Ligand SMILES: Nc1nc2c(ncn2[C@@H]2O[C@H](COP(=O)(O)OP(=O)(O)OP(=O)(O)O)[C@@H](O)[C@H]2O)c(=O)[nH]1
């Protein structure tokens with residue numbers, strides 16, 4: 001019996017809420033000796049509705065943080081702890097990521113529950129950027145679903161170890177083995193089950209741990225009491241078979257296990273656990289846990305798995321950049337409280353006390369009242385209040401150490417800013433997070449003029465909080481345009497304005513973010529001349545424009561790409577245009593060439609056909625002419641702009657529309 005289960009098995013059995021007293025004692029002793037080895041920073045991510053918030057609610061309950069379980073859209077009208085926003089409770093979906101922390105045994109686990117809907121993908125991005133590990137939840141009925149693929153990519157992007165929890169095994173048609181097959185086939189992950197279920201769907205009774213070969217049942221109304229038993233006879237064969245499979249998968253990357261396996265020697269629980277931990281940390285393997293969060297089965301064992309198999313902050317490599325003169329050199333941050341302070345502001349949120357900033361501490365230590373230095377705005381800022389977040393509740397703390405997460409108030413910063421000690425570490429910046437481009441726009445205006453100022457205030461707050469939310473003013477129509485990751489994303493902000501700022505707004509039909517491009521080479525020879533009266537202007541530019549990348553016909557896997565007839569362009573070439581000068585000698589002096597370059601990049605901001613940005617165009621300046629008196633940088637800039645506008649309509653222009661791969665999931669009842 002391992003030590004965490006021992007704690008739960010105290011006899012007579014102790015209900016979870018009473019365990020909190022026991023936890024408090026552990027907290028008391030553990031709090032006085034901080035060690036980053038005892039910390040786990042994990043994110044919970046998955047496809048929509050797979051049970052992330054339901055799972056987290058159990059974690060909080062079994063960890064002694066809450067005294068009762070409330071369901072997402074439950075009948076008691078209370079709602080799950082992590083979905084505290086009014087809109088989240090009404091809609092039964094998670095909209096923003098929420099942070100909490102629990103103690104499990106002697107470990108302090110910081111948890112971020114993230115939304116599954118793709119419109120709020122930045123919430124997953126920012127969480128995975130700063131966390132050391134993740135639990136990826138997979139629905140036991142739906143298997144690998146579209147957002148599982150996105151989340152998988154995000155986890156791979158930040159190279160974070162994970163364990164997988166196959167949820168909803170209480171539902172009709174649940175199949176952990178089908179889900180595991182899909183995880184292998186569709187995500188290409190090397191996985192194996194470390195558990196098997198006892199029964200499935202309505203007869204799901206418990207979980208068998210095939211590492212230690214024991215059966216577990218979750219007794220009591222909320223599964224509070226974990227009861228350990230020998231494996232029932234009717235499950236023995238399957239348990240042996242799946243343990244064999246686990247050993248074979250691990251043996252592929254572990255010579256010790258391979259050797260024992262080939263010589264048919266006993267492979268102990270200890271050897272298996274050591275190998276699982278190492279391979280998980282090396283991103284070679286993901287252990288698969290299973291159960292039903294809703295039916296309170298399997299959550300405690302998964303938490304034991306977090307502690308055993310997921311890394312502590314010291315085991316992760318965190319890269320930052322140090323400015324040395326004009327150069328940037330890569331450095332590795334050391335999770336050590338004695339090092340100079342380096343933190344990363346990963347999330348901003350406005351509440352009644354002001355701007356709340358969530359910070360991940362990478363190295364060093366910070367005490368309340370001390371100063372940090374914001375590298376981006378080059379300012380020293382006082383940290384006058386520090387808190388730990390538990391959903392929307394705050395617990396004041398007086399100091400924080402390397403590897404941990406905290407939040408603070410009133411700090412002047414934006415999402416993604418690096419905070420340092422302002423001394424030794426002042427020239428360090430942490431690596432940034434990936435921010436996807438917006439895919440949809442809506443026009444927005446207040447229903448009454450008097451709401452205008454409040455609306456501006458709300459919009460600038462949302463922009464500060466969410467890097468995927470953009471606000472622009474259309475120069476022609478003077479309409480305010482909001483852009484984001486989808487219709488739901490934008491509608492939620494409009495709704496939040498109504499609720500949080502008490503202003504009524506009208507949103508216009510979504511407009512698609514088109515782009516323009518050319519598909520053939522076209523020459524220009526343009527003379528900009530104004531020499532009658534006053535200071536004259538003279539600039540001649542000769543050259544051509546053409547597509548920058550020709551014949552891109554590979555479909556590149558991305559959420560967002562543009563279609564050019566049969567060609568596809570990758571999203572990150574979205575703004576790629578190129579200016580090239582082939583001027584030899586001094587036909588056009590360098591400073592005028594620079595002005596031409598500026599003129600070109602200004603022109604591509606707004607295409608001649610629709611006013612949307614121009615992409616994939618190369619402008620080549622080959623020749624030109626100057627006038628001794630009347631030429632100027634301004635004249636060359638204007639000449640370039642006109643030459644572009646002149647050549648563009650002749651160069652077979654195209655309007656590009658965003659296209660997406662769409663996978664539609666419908667309940668079986670819809671097509672039978
Ligand atoms: N039958 C069954 N239902 C579950 C289980 N876990 C969650 N649910 C239900 O699935 C629905 C969605 O659960 P959530 O916990 O909100 O899912 P989520 O992954 O947090 O959803 P988003 O954050 O909106 O992506 C709710 O109605 C839950 O009660 C489970 O193990 N079994």
Ligand SMILES: [Mg+2]
Nearest residue numbers: 052053093094
């Ligand atoms: Mg949720």
